[in-house]
Amino acid sequence: MSGAANLRPVSTYPSRPVLVAAIGSRCPYCGEPMACSLRHPSRDHIRPRSRGHALTADNQAVVCRTCNTDKGSLSLGRWLNRLRRAADPRAGNVADFMRQTGIEVPG
Ligand SMILES: [Zn+2]
Numbered sequence: 550m551s552g553a554a555n556l557r558p559v560s561t562y563p564s565r566p567v568l569v570a571a572i573g574s575r576c577p578y579c580g581e582p583m584a585c586s587l588r589h590p591s592r593d594h595i596r597p598r599s600r601g602h603a604l605t606a607d608n609q610a611v612v613c614r615t616c617n618t619d620k621g622s623l624s625l626g627r628w629l630n631r632l633r634r635a636a637d638p639r640a641g642n643v644a645d646f647m648r649q650t651g652i653e654v655p656g
Pocket of ligand 1: 577612615
């Protein structure tokens with residue numbers, strides 16, 4: 550294996566066709582159907598890449614662009630805390646998603 554090949558991401562899943570196919574399914578964070586424009590499906594790195602977490606399939610979820618943009622580079626736990634402080638109705642969905650994904654939910 551050449552060194553250059555090792556510089557490629559481990560996985561780019563879910564690929565663009567997977568994102569397009571997700572149109573109409575519900576965003577796991579807000580529960581709204583994903584659609585074109587603001588609720589377009591996008592790839593979220595559950596544990597942020599900016600904090601050194603891997604670009605692997607089990608660290609990615611297909612979520613709507615609105616939620617992905619709002620979460621930004623926060624970890625799910627930090628985003629959940631922010632949603633709770635703002636009494637954002639997505640907090641319950643995000644906590645459920647974290648439990649299903651095996652991520653510790655902050656008290
Ligand atoms: Zn959403």
